[in-house]
Amino acid sequence: MVLTHNLGFPRIGAQRELKFALESYWKGASPRDELQALGARLRQRHWQQQAGLDLAPVGDFSFYDQVLDMSFTLGNLPERVQGFHGDALDNYFRVARGRSAHGSDDHHACCGGVAAGEMTKWFDTNYHYIVPEFTAQTAFKLDASRLLAQLAEARAQGVKAKPVIVGPVTYLAIGKAKDDSDKLALLPRLLEAYAELLDTLAAQGVEWVQIDEPLLVTELDADWQHAYNTAYHQLKGCRVKLLLATYFGQLLENQYLAANLPVAGLHIDAVNGRADVTPLLGLMPAHKVLSLGVIDGRNIWKTDLAAVLDWLEPIAQKLGGDRLWIAPSCSLLHVPVDLESEHRLDPEIKSWLAYALQKLDELKLLSTALNQGRDAVKDALAANQAAVAARRASPRVHNPAVRAAIARIDAELGRRKSGYAQRAPLQAARLKLPAFPTTTIGSFPQTAEIRQARSRFKAGELGEAGYKSAMQAEIARSVREQEALGLDVLVHGEAERNDMVEYFGEQLDGYAFSQFGWVQSYGSRCVKPPILFGDITRPKAMTVEWIRYAQSLTNKPMKGMLTGPVTILNWSFVRDDQPRSVSCKQLALAIREEVLDLEKAGVGVIQIDEAALREGLPLRKSQWKNYLDWAVESFRITANGVDDETQIHTHMCYSEFNDIIASIADMDADVITIETSRSDMELLDAFDDFNYPNQIGPGVYDIHSPNIPTREHIVQLMKKAAERIPAERLWVNPDCGLKTRQWAEVIPALTHMVEAARALRAVI
Numbered sequence: 001m002v003l004t005h006n007l008g009f010p011r012i013g014a015q016r017e018l019k020f021a022l023e024s025y026w027k028g029a030s031p032r033d034e035l036q037a038l039g040a041r042l043r044q045r046h047w048q049q050q051a052g053l054d055l056a057p058v059g060d061f062s063f064y065d066q067v068l069d070m071s072f073t074l075g076n077l078p079e080r081v082q083g084f085h086g087d088a089l090d091n092y093f094r095v096a097r098g099r100s101a102h103g104s105d106d107h108h109a110c111c112g113g114v115a116a117g118e119m120t121k122w123f124d125t126n127y128h129y130i131v132p133e134f135t136a137q138t139a140f141k142l143d144a145s146r147l148l149a150q151l152a153e154a155r156a157q158g159v160k161a162k163p164v165i166v167g168p169v170t171y172l173a174i175g176k177a178k179d180d181s182d183k184l185a186l187l188p189r190l191l192e193a194y195a196e197l198l199d200t201l202a203a204q205g206v207e208w209v210q211i212d213e214p215l216l217v218t219e220l221d222a223d224w225q226h227a228y229n230t231a232y233h234q235l236k237g238c239r240v241k242l243l244l245a246t247y248f249g250q251l252l253e254n255q256y257l258a259a260n261l262p263v264a265g266l267h268i269d270a271v272n273g274r275a276d277v278t279p280l281l282g283l284m285p286a287h288k289v290l291s292l293g294v295i296d297g298r299n300i301w302k303t304d305l306a307a308v309l310d311w312l313e314p315i316a317q318k319l320g321g322d323r324l325w326i327a328p329s330c331s332l333l334h335v336p337v338d339l340e341s342e343h344r345l346d347p348e349i350k351s352w353l354a355y356a357l358q359k360l361d362e363l364k365l366l367s368t369a370l371n372q373g374r375d376a377v378k379d380a381l382a383a384n385q386a387a388v389a390a391r392r393a394s395p396r397v398h399n400p401a402v403r404a405a406i407a408r409i410d411a412e413l414g415r416r417k418s419g420y421a422q423r424a425p426l427q428a429a430r431l432k433l434p435a436f437p438t439t440t441i442g443s444f445p446q447t448a449e450i451r452q453a454r455s456r457f458k459a460g461e462l463g464e465a466g467y468k469s470a471m472q473a474e475i476a477r478s479v480r481e482q483e484a485l486g487l488d489v490l491v492h493g494e495a496e497r498n499d500m501v502e503y504f505g506e507q508l509d510g511y512a513f514s515q516f517g518w519v520q521s522y523g524s525r526c527v528k529p530p531i532l533f534g535d536i537t538r539p540k541a542m543t544v545e546w547i548r549y550a551q552s553l554t555n556k557p558m559k560g561m562l563t564g565p566v567t568i569l570n571w572s573f574v575r576d577d578q579p580r581s582v583s584c585k586q587l588a589l590a591i592r593e594e595v596l597d598l599e600k601a602g603v604g605v606i607q608i609d610e611a612a613l614r615e616g617l618p619l620r621k622s623q624w625k626n627y628l629d630w631a632v633e634s635f636r637i638t639a640n641g642v643d644d645e646t647q648i649h650t651h652m653c654y655s656e657f658n659d660i661i662a663s664i665a666d667m668d669a670d671v672i673t674i675e676t677s678r679s680d681m682e683l684l685d686a687f688d689d690f691n692y693p694n695q696i697g698p699g700v701y702d703i704h705s706p707n708i709p710t711r712e713h714i715v716q717l718m719k720k721a722a723e724r725i726p727a728e729r730l731w732v733n734p735d736c737g738l739k740t741r742q743w744a745e746v747i748p749a750l751t752h753m754v755e756a757a758r759a760l761r762a763v764i
C-alpha cells in the first residue's frame with residue numbers, strides 16, 4: 001500500500017479568519033479565549049479536510065510562525081522576554097511583534113517594552129519566520145505543552161496524527177548567534193532537548209514524527225554535514241520513527257548523506273528534485289520509507305496526474321510493500337486554501353488550477369490509482385487529463401507573436417547606445433540638476449481617501465471619470481507638495497496603484513487575478529500573488545497618461561515609474577510549463593514598450609523598480625550565476641532601448657550587495673537608489689570596492705519608522721557616503737517609497753532631507 005500524508009496545511013483560513021482574529025486580539029478588541037477558540041476551530045476544520053490522508057500533520061498550526069513555535073518548544077526565548085509576568089501567548093506575541101516602551105497593557109509597568117525578533121525569509125519562499133537567537137550561553141528547556149495539547153486535540157477527533165517539528169540542524173542554521181559565537185557548539189545541548197521531546201511524543205504513543213530539514217537542499221560545508229550525522233545518530237535511540245523531510249530543491253551532493261542518516265523515512269521534493277530519486281533508490285537502505293513530494297506545494301497548477309503515474313508506477317513496483325509514501329512537495333502553507341471559493345475567476349483559467357484542498361484530492365487520486373489500478377479512478381483521471389490538455393493547447397496561453405519576439409532577442413536589444421561616460425553629460429545638460437540632487441522613490445502616502453476612491457471604482461460605485469479626477473487631484477497634491485519642498489526630480493506619487501505588481505499584472509494580457517488566493521507572508525500578513533498563466537503582451541500603455549498629467553503640472557523633471565520584470569515575476573504565481581527565464585523575458589519585452597512610450601511622451605527620467613531581484617536568488621550558490629544572467633538580461637532588455645539623454649533609474653530596497661554587485665553594475669542603470677540608512681552607509685563599501693561607475697542614491701532615512709530624521713543626521717550620513725562614492729555621483733533620497741507613511745511625517749522628513757542636500761552643496 002502506498003500511503004498518503006501531508007507536510008503542513010495553510011493555517012490562515014480560507015477566509016483569512018486567523019488574520020482577522022489575531023488583529024482583533026492585538027487591538028484589544030477581543031479576548032484571548034476567543035482567539036484560542038478560533039485556533040481550535042481552524043485546526044479541527046483543517047484536520048477534517050485532510051481526513052482522507054493516512055497521516056495528517058499536527059503542530060503545523062501556529063498563531064504566528066512555526067519557527068517561533070519551535071523556539072518556545074525548546075525554551076529558547078530571547079533574554080529580554082524571559083522575565084515576562086503575563087500569559088505565555090502574550091509573551092510569544094511580544095517576541096513576534098515587539099512591544100513599545102510606551103504601551104499600556106497589563107504588564108507594561110513590570111515588564112516594559114521589548115524589541116521584536118528579527119524576521120527573514122524561509123528559504124526561497126515569501127514566508128518570513130522569526131529568527132531564533134543564540135548566544136554561547138543559550139540553554140534549552142523543553143516545553144512540549146503546545147504540541148501535546150494539539151496532539152490530544154487531534155486524537156480526540158480521530159486524526160491519524162503525525163507531529164511536525166523543525167529539525168535541529170536546520171533550526172540552528174537558520175538562527176543567529178547574537179554574540180558571534182559558534183552556533184554548532186550548541187548542538188549537544190540542543191539535541192538533549194530534541195531527544196526529550198521525541199521521547200515525550202513516544203510516551204504518548206506517537207509512531208511517526210516529521211522532522212523538517214530543508215537545509216539539506218543547500219550547500220553544506222563539512223561542519224554542517226558532520227552536524228547532521230551527529231544529530232541523527234544521537235536521536236536514533238528515541239522510540240519514534242522519524243520522517244526526515246527535505247523540500248524546496250534538490251539534494252544533489254547531499255544525496256548520500258540524506259539517504260544514510262539513521263531515520264525511518266526520508267521525504268524529498270519530487271517536483272523540484274525529481275532527479276534525486278533514481279540515485280536515492282540506489283543509496284537508501286532497504287528498510288527505509290521514501291516519501292515523494294509529487295504535488296507542487298509552491299504553485300497553483302493542476303498536476304498532470306497521468307504523467308506522475310507513468311513515473312511513479314515503476315518506482316512503487318520497485319520499492320514494494322509500504323515503502324513508498326506520497327505527499328505534496330512541501331507544506332501547503334505556500335498555497336491558498338480552496339479554489340472553490342473563487343467565483344469571479346475566469347472559468348477556463350480556474351479549470352487549470354488547484355489550491356491546497358484540490359491538491360489533497362489529487363494526492364488521493366494518485367494513491368488510489370497506485371493501490372487499486374488506474375481503472376478505479378478512470379473518470380477523475382480523464383477529467384484531469386482533459387484539463388491539463390486544454391491548458392496546454394489553449395490559445396490564451398500561447399501567442400506565436402510573443403514566441404517570435406523572444407526568439408529575436410539578441411545582445412543588442414539590451415545595450416544602451418553609448419556607455420555611461422558618454423550618456424552622463426548629455427543627461428546632465430538636459431536635466432540641469434544641482435549637486436546632490438534630491439528625489440523620492442515613487443509612492444506618497446496612500447491616504448484613506450485614495451483607498452476609498454479605488455475600492456469604490458472597483459465596486460462600480462465611482463465612474464471612470466470620477467476616479468480619474470480623484471487620482472489627478474492626488475497627483476496634483478503631491479506635485480504641489482514636492483515643489484514646495486524644493487525636491488529636484490519629482491514623482492507622481494503612485495496614488496492609482498494598489499500594489500506595484502498587481503497594477504501592472506492587471507493591465508498585461510497573460511495575467512489572472514484571484515479573490516481568495518491569499519498566502520501567508522508573516523504573522524497575520526498575507527499576499528495575493530497574481531497568476532501569470534500565458535504569454536505576456538501589453539495591449540496598451542499602462543502609465544503614460546498619469547505621468548504625462550503629472551509632468552504637465554511642473555517644470556521640474558518628472559520620473560516615470562515602473563516595476564521591473566524580475567520583481568513582477570518573483571511576486572507572482574508563475575507558469576510551470578516554461579522556464580522562469582522565458583516568462584521573465586516576456587515581461588521584459590512588455591515593460592520595454594512602456595519605457596519607450598514614456599520616452600516618446602517626453603519623460604526624461606524613468607525608474608524601473610527591482611525590489612525583488614535579490615530575493616529571487618536560488619538556494620544554492622552554484623545556481624546564482626544562471627539566475628543573475630537572465631535576470632540582468634531581462635532588466636537590460638526592459639531599460640536599455642532608450643536614447644542617451646534619457647536617464648534610467650532603478651531601485652532596490654535592501655542592503656546586501658556584496659554578492660551581486662557585478663550583476664548590479666551590469667544592469668547599467670544611470671542611477672540606482674538603495675536602502676542604506678540602517679547600515680550607516682557601510683554597505684556602500686561593496687560599490688566602492690567594485691569601483692561602481694554609475695550614480696547612486698543611498699537611502700538617508702528609514703521609511704518603516706515614523707521617526708523624523710534630523711538634517712544633521714542626513715548630512716552626516718551623506719558625508720560618510722561621499723567617503724566611498726565621489727560626491728558628483730551621489731543622490732539624496734529616502735530608503736524606499738512613502739506609501740505607508742502619513743503626510744504629517746513625510747513633510748518634515750523631506751524638508752530636512754532637502755535642507756541637508758543644500759547644506760552639502762554649500763560645502764563641496
Ligand code: GLN
Binds near residue numbers: 441
Ligand atoms: N516605487 C515603489 C514605491 O515607492 C517602490 C516600492 C518598493 O521598492 N518596494 O512604493
Ligand code: ZN
Binds near residue numbers: 653736
Ligand atoms: Zn523599496
